Amino acid sequence: MADSARTTAEALGLVPAVGFALLVALLLGLVFAATDSVVLASGRLSAAVEPVRITVRSLMEQRRTTLAPDALLWRLGAATVFVLALLSVAVIPITGASLVSTSADLVWFNAAEALLWAAAWLVGWGPNAVHSLVGGYRFLAQGLGYELPLMFTLITTGIAGGSLRATDIVAAQADLWFVVTMPLAFVAFLASGAAFAFWGPFAAPVGTDIAGGLRSELSGPDRLLLDGGRAVFLGATAAMATALFLGGGAGPVLPDTAWYVLKTAVLMVVLVVAGRRLPVLRPDRFVEVGWMVLVPATLLQALVVALLTLAGVYR
């Protein structure tokens, strides 16, 4: 099974496949940002063009800088956030195949998000400014709270699927969507997605109480790279959750890709509406919730799924 898994790179050729994956990633980010913008404007649909307007403006805006920044690390950080978001989309099988398909796709997705630790901290460190730096440290503190639950959640789907390859996990859900037996992991995965994109209730690293934190000194293309990367990451979270928990493209009548896109869109709306209704959590308090509630809960979820796997539920 492992060797028969086809990638879009094999089907289309490497360059078109990379182009297609890029397009998918940008669309995921754009749709997420548009949904977010509409929800923030309490349902006014015309607000959906706002991300496009901001993108164009950011591209034309002149960069401002700070006194004695570490420019190399600063620019590297903002660009890396965006590149990592694009990389995380490479293993998502939206058309039934993904750009890259390794025997460790789940770890790929997790690694893209873990590298964000470095990138976000660099964005905070680079400008030599206090609010920005506080934002960077808040991100790391928050990371200590959500990282382990996220890993346990990802591995739970791997246990049930009997593989770390995304397409294998989708195939394993032919009879039963994983969300049915792992609702807790599903919720924890979406929450972690919001946390590593420091958005919604996890937006403390860019909080208004620290004048925008990580974003406070960014301008022009750099700010676009950071915010764009966050939006792509959130879109990728919804798309990955579709593959891991909602059976990927499975569904009647419509083609698989249409079902995949539809499920992803619904998840995005749910994520935005729920996320924007919750207050921002303080990272220092969230760490305790992460370790005392989320870690045991996701471990328990993994145990239940492991027992169900042994009982042959997922065959």
Add this chain to the structure above:
Amino acid sequence: MTVTAAVVALALGAGAVVLGVLVFVVDSMARATFSLLGSFLSVAGIMLILDLPYLALVTALMMTMEMAVMAVFMIMFMMNPAGLMPMSMVHNKYGSAAAGFAVFAVLTTGIWLVDWPVAPSGARSDTTAQLGLALMGEYMLVMILVGVVLFTTILAGTILATGRGRYDRFGPDLGRRRPDDPVRGGLGR
């Protein structure tokens, strides 16, 4: 391995060495930390080319988190966090350089002298599954022992480092129902 893959792997290897050297050349803790991370990521890239996706990605993942946390502590404790004052990452310059070169020489000679096993020809094997079977099979005892040792080290390190123990939190007879913490946690305790 194709020629392109070999060239990329060699370039990554060179990159890993250069970034490793840079750790001791740059005069900013942040840059030193992230040079080291770049070096590790280059090695992860080589492993990816060698068709060891799991090991490569886990290396990238673990090293990034380690370096991010290390940056926090190094900047906290080093005399020159941001490169604002001249500093050197090297203590005992000549001794450490000699030790570094000696170890490099020994390891490099070792690589060429070891009689490496030849991979069985034919279908590409799933290295992730092989690794899983090895870790959960013949090396399980070793892994469990290593896990316990690491966990004990973490606990010991935390206990040594923390300024506040359970008697500070729960009182001399551990009788308090709610711990007395300077910052309360998220569970209302």
